[in-house]
Amino acid sequence: MIIAIYGMGLIGGSIGRTIVKNTGHYVIAADIDPAAMLKAKMLGACHEEIDEMNISSADIIIIAVNPYQTLDILEELPTKVKSGAVIIDTCGIKRSIVSKMEGLKSIYPEVEFLGVHPMAGREFSGISHSTTSLFEKAYFIITPVHTGIEALVKIKTLFKEMGCEGVVTASADYHDRVIAYTSQLAHIVSSSYVKSPMSREHHGFSAGSFKDLTRVAKLNPIMWTQLFLSNKDYLLEEISQLIEHLSEYKEAIAEGNFQELQKLLSEGVIRKEYADKLAKEKINE
């Protein structure tokens, strides 16, 4: 197959390198930054650059850029690709992307669309940090857009070839609701956590919890601003809820209420154990 990738950043670059390494597919790629494009070629993330000619032969087109730019590229693509080509994205939010895809699908029924969110990342950005192992054991969430079975099989096979652990199908709405909690809230908390003046004093004073709580504070601000603002409703709900819970602990501590504080902590233990148990069961399904 011919696979086109828009965006040679951490995700696009890693996808390209993994496909080139693991498969016989021919990869064409594009990036607005010439330096990134050069690096992509040097790292073997693609075979050649996308042009008006070769894009019309692509079987799969992967858009791996920030959410707002994804919408722009999506808009232009359907007239350039061949009938039956499958266009997928890699954004961390799905409602705005899938809604755009649905609109395009009604105009270009001969093109296939699929929303995709690879559950993989690093606390670094750019092609220089791309790897050929980023998707090993990673889950890919897919949000179908009346996607045909043949197209779905094509994409799932590609993910398998890339070493992915499993594919989870979800509606865009469900995806955005869950991701607001599992990923977006974590980034907000991490970024807030490092803002205490005490963050300069942590060395030798932490057994690992500080490291865990602040790891994802090192993020790509533009991309995450776009992600957060594209998921405003669900994310605000999660932040408000967390603040409420924190306030419960705060109150119990301020009052010196031993029983209440112990109860709050015990509930946390139970929730955590239950969450871990469910995750294990789902793995064994």
Added chain:
Amino acid sequence: MIIAIYGMGLIGGSIGRTIVKNTGHYVIAADIDPAAMLKAKMLGACHEEIDEMNISSADIIIIAVNPYQTLDILEELPTKVKSGAVIIDTCGIKRSIVSKMEGLKSIYPEVEFLGVHPMAGREFSGISHSTTSLFEKAYFIITPVHTGIEALVKIKTLFKEMGCEGVVTASADYHDRVIAYTSQLAHIVSSSYVKSPMSREHHGFSAGSFKDLTRVAKLNPIMWTQLFLSNKDYLLEEISQLIEHLSEYKEAIAEGNFQELQKLLSEGVIRKEYADKLAKEKINE
């Protein structure tokens, strides 16, 4: 040397097993739970049980129980031990412990005291989860109580024999202020984080940030309640500050303020990089 350990839990058990494994010291131990004591003997965490006789020969006495119980044991110990014996604790808070030790030191000047907080732990409690590697690469924070140089050398040598990475000396006040942030706040946040109903949906929807943010939610509720209430002032300050920061992000998102949100996130990146840089420099000192 003869080393006495009160408390055969995760910390006391691990200390005992590590000393027995790595050194030639003779370890005597006690626990109010006979089952824990039996397990301790089976796991080789001690050579024999503490009694009224052998405690009077101990060179070092380590109290490895919850903060409130540590105060009780401290109260009784000085009359039982020999002149020059060094009494240390292992609590996660230091002000109340060190203040108690200072009071005792003025009454029993022939006994040595030292506050100790080993920066090591696991999200499990009890002797069954003890290991002989818990203190490898761990830092030990010590808070001296007019401790003599000979006693300090004795204790630091023991920590080295246990495989510890380094010893950091701090005042009890500084310890409690920093630990409120690096460790206690992390446990409060983790415990709050798992309380969203979404915690049941995370499987396949997280690349690791959920795991990181909730790891320490699995804690020992009684011990942590004691720790939190013993560090009320500093901990409340940190919780309030975190809530304030979270509210800034929340407001920027609610307003759809792209510039402000990007600024908040960028500041987080800078803070995180600075904190990591300082920690690296301190390691190389």
